[in-house]
Amino acid sequence: MTTGKGAPLMAANTTTMRAQRLDTTTRTFEVTNVPLPSPGPGEVLIKVAFSGICHSDLSLLDGTFPAMGPRVITQGHEASGTIAELGAGVERWHVGDRVVPAAGRPCGRCSACRRAEYGRCTALQLMAFAYDGAWAEYTVAQAQGLTLIPENVSMEHAAILADAVSTPFAAVAHTAKVRVGESVGVWGIGGVGTHVLQIARLVGAAPIIAVDLDPAARQRALDLGADFALDPRDPDLAAHVAKVTGGRGLDAVFDAVGRQVTFDQALGALANGGRLVGVGMSAEELSVGMSMMFSLSRKQVLGHLGYDPSDIGVLARLVSTGRLDLSASISNVVALEDIADGISLLRDGTGSPVRILVQPNAA
Structure with missing residues (x-):
């Protein structure tokens, strides 16, 4: 692996990755090999550290929430990770930066987006519902929605900032x-x-x-x-x-x-x-x-639904300065291959969980 700014943070021969794939028609999923995605213009590739399992994910699994995107999709809409590769035109971000991606993509076309009020987008695409999420070793995100995470904030706590907090x-x-x-x-x-x-x-x-x-x-x-x-x-x-x-x-x-x-x-x-x-x-x-x-x-x-991407930065500062204590928020961590167990723990309420995390790149 290389860690220089602008150099991909992954093995040179990496072409596939492990990811959870949900068939929204049959409501069945499996963890399987898929092609490693490439970041497009204005995007970054993130090596996922942790990704939360949320009741919204369960609602997509059981059909309460209708699918908003492709028939087969990767779930996981709250995540932390490290930038592994920069897409064309991305500035002020570097390979190796610790980040949280926003859990949605503004459409860029509505009246709010034309005024650069992306937090008020009227056609927001939701991560893991309209496009692939972070129950995978890598995920792609828009650079404009990233939040830099202070070094003294754990990646576990950083992951839940993007929705659960x-x-x-x-x-x-x-x-x-x-x-x-x-x-x-x-x-x-x-x-x-x-x-x-x-x-x-x-x-x-x-x-x-x-x-x-x-x-x-x-x-x-x-x-x-x-x-x-x-x-x-x-x-x-x-x-x-x-x-x-x-x-x-x-x-x-x-x-x-x-x-x-x-x-x-x-x-x-x-x-x-x-x-x-x-x-x-x-x-x-x-x-x-x-x-x-x-x-x-x-x-x-x-x-109420969601948050403004700038809220994640505020919360990261509150955690970094000790104003907000998330030490009781992580109830369990499961490997990607054991994601079904994590889903069951949340669905059954075993141990009164607050948040269960997936660790796709567990050693």
């Missing part, structure tokens, strides 16, 4: 616009809810109430700074929320599950004029109930 960050900071001293509730303390809680604490929310069926998840929430951790089956849940908020209800709530039951409960716990942000997704239909009561309460229901 950045989506919650954007939900709290951009969509809900949580302010210092506002009360916050989080329904579902898994891969998304855990980080919603941490970001809410970081911006000064108080009190923070975590709600989850799993005792291990509730304990994790308390360990990470929640003021209260409640069981949604508790018949006195509403009374508990009222008590700790002085009878007002919560200023902002986050539904990190996306089911009708969690949505209804979160909406009911919301203060008049408060904001409910839907971060979790499912195929279930949601309702705000009687229109008169909804309007009188002035409650706001906001859908």
Whole structure:
């Protein structure tokens, strides 16, 4: 291997790589040899260090989310790695740089893209849904969407910045616009809810109430700074929320599950004029109930998806400076060949996982 700037960081005779390939029609996948991709103009080839397994990946596997791209695709939309090769026209990046690629590609044609507001692209292509992702030894990414990772941030933690942490960050900071001293509730303390809680604490929310069926998840929430951790089956849940908020209800709530039951409960716990942000997704239909009561309460229901690529840089700085601790976020690491085991661990909820990582280039 060579590591000089501009020299490919791979063996000279490398022409294939190992990758997970999902047939979106049959919903079956295998890990197999595929041609090594080449970066096009404005792109880089990344040697993948780690890539997360997310509930969105499970939704593509089980057909909840429809395929957006080719019939056969490589999954994995949150990743960290090292630049292995530069495409034509790429500047200010070097072979060997430690990076996180954005989990989407702006179309470059819509009105937002024409104004260079790529974070507002109306036809964004999602990595691992519309084009090949990072459950592979190498992946291709647009150079304009890369974030440089500080040396003191581990590649494991860097990988989850691109969705598992950045989506919650954007939900709290951009969509809900949580302010210092506002009360916050989080329904579902898994891969998304855990980080919603941490970001809410970081911006000064108080009190923070975590709600989850799993005792291990509730304990994790308390360990990470929640003021209260409640069981949604508790018949006195509403009374508990009222008590700790002085009878007002919560200023902002986050539904990190996306089911009708969690949505209804979160909406009911919301203060008049408060904001409910839907971060979790499912195929279930949601309702705000009687229109008169909804309007009188002035409650706001906001859908949320994704993040701005610049958010990853903010989070990398927070981790680098010790403001954000992700030491409890990595529950398991599996080799690429064992990716089916990692998927099963997440699907079954074994050990109350926050995030399971794939390590495609494990020694």
